[in-house]
Amino acid sequence: MIQPQQYYLDTFKVTVKDLEDIVGHALSGGGDWADLFFENSSFSDLFLRDGEVSSGGFHVDYGVGIRVLSGDRTGYAYTESTSPKDLRSAALAAATIGHGSVHIPSIASLEGGYVPRLYRGKPNPAADRYPIIRDWRNTSASEFVPVLESLRDKVMAKDPRIIKVSAILQTQVSDIMMFNSFSELKYDTRPMGTIAVSARFSDGKTTRSNHASRSFRMGAEMITDALLDELAAEVVRGMDDRFAAKRPKGGKMDVVMGSGASGILLHEAMGHAFEADFNRKGQSIFAESLGKKVCNENISIVDDGTIKYNRGSLNFDDEGVPAQRTYMVENGILTSFLHDRISARHYGIASTGNGRRESFRYNPIPRMRATYMESGNAAPSDIIASVKKGIYVDEFSNGQVKIGEGDFTFFVKSGHLIEDGHLTMPVSDINVIGNGPEALARIVAVGNDLKIDDGAWTCGKEQSAPVSCGIPTVLVKDLTVGGE
Amino acid sequence: MKEIRFDIPTPSFPGGVIPEGVLTPEEIDLAVLTLNKALELGASQCRITASKSLMDLVATLNGEVDKVTHSMDRAMSIALFVDGKFGSFSTNRFLSSEMESFLKKAIDSVRMLAVDPCRTLPSPERTIKDASSSMSLGICDIEGNLSMTPEKRIETALGASGFARWASSPREGVTVLSEEGEFSRSIADILLIDSQGTVGRQTDTAFDYGTEVTLQVGEGKVSSYSWRSNPILSKFLESDIASCADEAFAKALEKAGAVAIPSGKYTMVVDKDCSSRLLSPVVNALSGSAVQQKNSFLMDALGKKVFSDKVTVSDCPRMQGQGGSRLFDSEGVVTRNETVIGNGTVKRYSVSTYIANKTGMAPSVDDVTRMVLTPVQIKEKPSTYIKVTGFNGGNCSPVTGDFSYGIEGFFIDGEKSVPVHGMLITGNMFTLWNNLLGAEDDSPEKALHKVGTLTFAGVDFSGE
Incomplete structure (x- = not known):
């Protein structure tokens, strides 16, 4: 208002x-x-x-x-x-x-x-x-x-x-x-x-x-x-x-991420590494990737502060810059980092309106808003059917990333095994780990069902900030899944 | 209504001058006035927690000052018990002119809630009276705090940087991408009073330095950190903060070339710098609130042996000279050093007054202050194992104790050491702690919790 x-x-x-x-x-x-x-x-x-x-x-x-x-x-x-x-x-x-x-x-x-x-x-x-x-x-x-x-x-x-x-x-x-x-x-x-x-x-x-x-x-x-x-x-x-869920046998496998809350993959694996303060300091795994192809050309990833009533939306960021919709990856090319005024000056460009802070007690730093991947062409059912052995996950609780190495994790509250293209045994309480650039390059199918999750997501990079995330159903090859 | 008066303990300050970051007599008077006004306006009981803190921080990037911050906070937290109902409120506006209208609105708001007879102040014999922890716990160094002038803070932060040294003698194949350091000095003052005469005051100081180093080694990036902390300046300076940068550099370099090794069951050794992470879910499950809400895998475990004989955990809130020590909890209840798990048997839940009234359990304290795991000598040291030196995300179900965490560290096979990353450990807290083989007596002085290097048998690792 x-x-x-x-x-x-x-x-x-x-x-x-x-x-x-x-x-x-x-x-x-x-x-x-x-x-x-x-x-x-x-x-x-x-x-x-x-x-x-x-x-x-x-x-x-x-x-x-x-x-x-x-x-x-x-x-x-x-x-x-x-x-x-x-x-x-x-x-x-x-x-x-x-x-x-x-x-x-x-x-x-x-x-x-x-x-x-x-x-x-x-x-x-x-x-x-x-x-x-x-x-x-x-x-x-x-x-x-x-x-x-x-x-x-x-x-x-x-x-x-x-x-x-x-x-x-x-x-x-x-x-x-x-x-x-x-x-x-x-x-x-x-x-x-x-x-x-x-x-x-x-x-x-x-x-x-x-x-x-x-x-x-x-x-x-x-x-x-x-x-x-x-x-x-x-x-x-x-x-x-x-109640029926079991731990799968752990190891590397294909992971189908259901639409909506699976957007935590983008937030942890890619979004943080695109925040320009990490890149300005040379720490991010993507620091030298601007303008380069980082994934399949069917993939576009957006950080958006303009969705009406969204938890991550803003009229202005916390430096007074109008919030906007920023393509970070467009057709597979890394096109922009997320900037506050400091990093924008460092790179000689305009701020993307990502300067955010928890409260007046904190200085602003580049933060995500609503981060999502645009829809692709595949039917979600076809994506699941294409997997011989893997897991399908759709509910999550938390995630984390190590910026320097690019290693990210997210915790799966519920999902299913995929065997010969079908959802079978339910699984729960398992962590999934991967590397940001590698996981991005291994997204081989993007569904046509983008959904923004409206849960109470809070990002904890130095300060708390309300965010949201979204994704269509995607297939990521070769992530490491926890198991017994 | 008779006004309640308090004899507020006051720490001694150099020259008698109250330092920034410590509650002033006017702020203390406002806390007392607020309590009395709440009772006058209709509260049957009231607890006030007035807090104030100051932190000055100098951050460096690559050996140069990057950020200087000056932070001072105040908060007046007000717990109101009105007509058998309860609400909690807070404001950082310490204005006597606004307090009455704030309280009126708060009391009206409480009256709209359901009656809950279990909401009461703790019984007076359990709470602190006339206590000040500033000196008795050895965690307050006002002189040291005041001696850290802006110039000295900058000098300390810059003096601990290793960036220039590394630049003058570079290592082949290694590029320092960034070195971020942070030095801070802080002071915090908390006054707790209630309408039954409870008075507790905690004033403490802290000096902290931490550094994070990111290196390019060959094609890969690696990073690590190191830190020091102490409430007393002289001890902080004795902790050799200048070695932090080299420690972080060495730890990062060790990680170069890390791989994921094949999945399987391995003996796991967890380094002292991160081992408390595995004990936290157990201590969280001892929370009376979690037990009452049936949200604990240690529900119905009081008095039962659920872990190995080797597991003895104490809550030690009164350790001398250790940051985080406290004489009283958030309700003003006196803390004491106590065993919470003895030889695998659950001895104590953390039971607040509310949970005690709800469940009939004996009240204790609101939470564990400091976990201390009693060291246990390992019978035979393993020769083949995975040493975990850091965790990367993950979680533990509070209801089942099922956990899954990302890890990094080293695969050790005799003399051979291979850095590993991108791996996960998965299991259940009961199984894990029943497979404890040993706990070393090497917990870091700087850490809040005292948990040394741990060795567990048969842990499921997922990797290649």
Whole structure:
């Protein structure tokens, strides 16, 4: 939601002249760029446990982050107050990066400004990617207690093996205002609603658990009966298979990744390695691959901040750059890294709007938004039928990557063996490991069924950031699957 | 209503000046005022946790300053018990002018929830009174903290870099792609008070340095890291931070040419720098909350022998001079050193007041502070094994104990050592810990948890 400029100035009790004054202080140590990030966040949570909604609360986080850049180098400080005295004090702390006592090498090799184009103009409410109909801040816990109770009832009714249900509703609304030494003033109000349910099941001998979540940049209007039905159906889905699941024999095999949440493959195996800070420092396994063919020409991979109401979407990134849809791989060629203003300057190009931060306490770094692969031509059933021996996976919990080596892993909550083109024994709780560039080059089939997963994905690269991922059904040759 | 007064313990500060990062008398007064105001507005019980911290960090890239940050945080966390109902709230706005309206809104919000008679403060005899951990645990070095001026912080960070040294005497076939270092000094102050007279204060400091090195060796990239940490500056400096960079360089170089070896059952030796990762799921399963929610593979295990005789794990929150030590938990309950698993038998769950009231189990503390695995001498050292030096992702099912983790390390066969990566270990926590062969007495001084090098028999590795 984008409100009038004065709303944000009033929220943070400052004037444009104050902002200019603080930026002036921030640059007083000799830095060549400064920006301010104001945040006023309201969080709430409501928990259902042991059948009742018996705890909850709300939380307030308010402050300003001040960044000073000197070449690629960063000075950062923040304050939890917007009084002129505290703002100036934080600005001077950040300014030390440009101070003579800090050893700053020559920046003569760095050409031009921080971005070759400026982002002038006021934020445009007509282009808002997450207009809010019902602001979470104007709602009360009393209206969501029945929502969680209804979700509990819907889940309990679906499977007699359920022994425990827990659920949570978390909300956040953040007023954000950004100002920088180009005098760009950007502002935004970012909502987020997340509802999640967990269930434990027992067949009398063993216990299993499952979890489902949905998260959107929306106000309270996101809570509908249809959403609760969707969550209830998902949390009980495939439980017969879960009880029957076994570990496969481990080793290298073909892996068919079902559409949707399998996008974690892109996030871990490729997305992080495309973030330009790792490449600027020469660490990424893809650092020398820009402009080169990295995979099959039928593959295009996108990082997108423009999907309406998506958890990873933004009107502006946390440096005030308009969010956009960025092709990282287009028809098999690595076309772009994901940039913040520092890396964009380093490479002499425009930022891709990927400068993100967890809160005013952190300096922005290149981060993904919604990362997905575009649809291909193959029918998912044909992809499965083409595999003689392998596994099909469709639910995941977490993943990780080692940037230098490019080794990535993701943890499979559920899937099936594939034997002679058919899904057979259910499998669960196995890790899959591979190498980013090798796995990308070994994607040999891309389905026609792209799906963006709307679960509550959070990326943990130094700081937490809400993201989402998606993928059509794909076949990856020769990944190593954990087993006994 | 009678106002509750507290005698707040105050650490001694050089020159009597309260350092940045420590709660001021005004902030402490606001915490007390908030507690009394909550009771006045209708709360039957209340707990306030006021916290403040300061961290100054200098990051280097390739031997030059890359980032300087100055971070100071405050938070007032408020646990409210109203009409048999419970809610928890927090704000970083320490403004007495806003606190009353904040509390009114919070209390109204709690009243909309379901009654839960199990939500209470801990019984007063279990909680801390008039305690300050700043000196008694030996984890607070205010003088050391203040002595690290901005110039010294930069000097320390730059002085620990190995980049220039490596550039002046390059190794054939090895290119240093990046060396990232981070030095930080920090101070944290926590005050916990409740409406039953509980008062606990913890003030501690920390000095940390870590470095990550990425090398190009032949066609491949390899990386590794090394770090030091201590709450006391003199001990931190004694820990030879200048050797961190060379350690990380050497560890990265050792990994060059790593391969995946054939799948199979191998003896596994897990290095002391990462072995606590395998004990964490066991300790998590001892959480009373997980047990009550039937989300633990150690449900119904109290008093039962479920692991090998060799497995004895203690919770040691009061280790002197060790970062992370604490005198009280998040409810203000007094901590004590206790055995949680003794010779394979589960001795203690971590049971908060809420879980104790729900289940009838005896209350203990909210969580394990520091895991300490008692060393066990191995009968016969293996000659053929996989030494795990790092984990890469993976997970453990809290319900079944089934796990699968990515690993890297070395295949050792007598004198032969082959670096391995891209492999996985898969199994179940019961089987793994019943196959413990030995635990060495070599846990790192710098680490929170004290778990040494571990040896397990018959672990399933997946590779080629």
